[in-house]
């Protein structure tokens with residue numbers, strides 16, 4: 001039986017020839033990503049309760065990103081405990097304050113096509129851009145993974161989403177993701193979205209992860225993209241050799257998809273999601289009378305090096321509007337370092353933006369840059385649920401880094417194509 | 421059939437796409453569960469946390485538990501004594517988390533027929549929902565047996581405990 005990529009990965013991880021959708025299997029986990037948020041602080045007490053250790057320290061990757069840098073004694077205590085956990089269990093792959101976990105994972109070349117990986121955070125779907133299965137699980141399930149190295153799976157159905165055609169100038173992967181939230185809805189539980197088409201095969205890995213990252217907003221199990229030379233190049237750039245069978249991890253011809261959707265990138269306009277749902281989406285132009293107090297560039301999805309480059313492209317020779325603040329929290333130290341080197345940060349700061357530390361920051365309302373009552377923000381993050389970035393009455397719009405930067409300059413929501 | 425699979429309580433009715441940020445607001449993330457639970461769902465129903473009783477049943481529309489993977493969302497509901505959740509559909513991580521805390525969930529396509537305060541009796545294994553107020557009975561898919569053992573054990577932790585005690 002021809003199988004989709006995710007079914008092939010699950011079959012391999014479950015030690016079976018083949019699996020069928022709906023079947024329940026137990027998979028061996030190749031990599032477990034733990035973050036400071038739902039990681040050691042939730043898992044360690046349970047390990048103590050059970051009187052057991054971790055199944056394999058070399059398959060655990062631990063990062064601090066949600067609570068960095070500490071803003072109060074509680075977040076400092078969480079970070080301290082996370083560091084002690086790394087030491088106690090000899091976790092070699094511990095990245096402390098190096099950036100947001102999902103981004104650091106790819107910068108370190110830790111993901112390979114065909115892998116079966118679990119992360120203790122909903123945007124673990126990010127990793128699926130590498131042609132592996134990577135999905136998010138709660139801390140309680142990650143406890144099970146850390147103890148046993150196994151997890152139960154219900155084999156998901158696959159939805160294929162094809163994008164073909166060349167983007168108009170100023171339109172990027174984020175616009176696809178926002179558009180899909182409206183088109184496919186946010187209720188795709190127990191399904192996997194496989195992205196394809198020439199728009200996507202022409203994207204670099206940073207842009208591809210935007211699509212799989214926001215498979216979480218579609219409510220999907222995860223998103224996947226079949227690996228190609230660009231995937232392998234990205235793994236090599238991290239100083240890691242791609243697995244020998246890397247390019248074999250593709251869906252079989254004739255594999256069954258629950259649905260196939262075809263889209264044309266050449267007619268897509270920059271998209272904005274209005275409060276309080278990522279699926280409340282329309283062309284940026286529809287929102288051009290919305291005045292903003294804050295523009296925020298941040299998160300795993302929206303502050304990678306490629307995103308910072310988009311911001312600088314808009315800001316070059318321009319200033320952030322009076323009465324609006326632009327906050328930029330690069331998603332990793334590596335992105336920060338390269339952007340410092342290539343002049344990107346200089347452009348951003350010269351335009352009047354405020355540079356924030358790397359990490360999750362205001363994205364989940366934990367770090368610097370949160371909103372007061374009734375304030376309006378446009379953000380390059382992935383979620384705009386009520387109260388997520390601060391006060392309950394604050395209003396968050398989502399857009400691409402281009403759209404956020406252009407809106408910061410105009411002081412209101414703006415189609416960035418006017419500035420490119 | 422043991423009675424632990426049968427839940428009696430009054431219905432608390434919520435709409436579509438109730439997200440985990442609402443159940444466990446980020447503002448109380450660093451607080452203990454006693455504090456966090458008092459704010460559970462307050463953005464959509466300020467009376468819920470203070471008035472929900474042990475065994476009460478949460479009824480919701482589609483995609484209940486959408487959003488962040490935070491396990492404090494089902495934990496807060498368990499802490500408040502919620503006996504079961506019946507919704508048109510669930511987000512995947514929420515579904516898994518809830519099972520792992522021993523909180524039974526059923527997919528209930530007719531959820532919109534239930535009104536707040538109605539008295540329900542739910543058999544989660546068989547998938548039988550009886551509305552004592554309207555005398556109407558519904559049949560839905562019960563909890564799959566391989567997950568019921570987790571619910572029966574009281575969640576993943578008690579289940580792991582059993583497993584590790586047996587292997588010693």
Ligand code: SF4
Nearest residue numbers: 123299300360363364
């Ligand atoms: S940046 Fe935001 S979405 Fe990404 S992992 Fe951090 S909190 Fe989650």
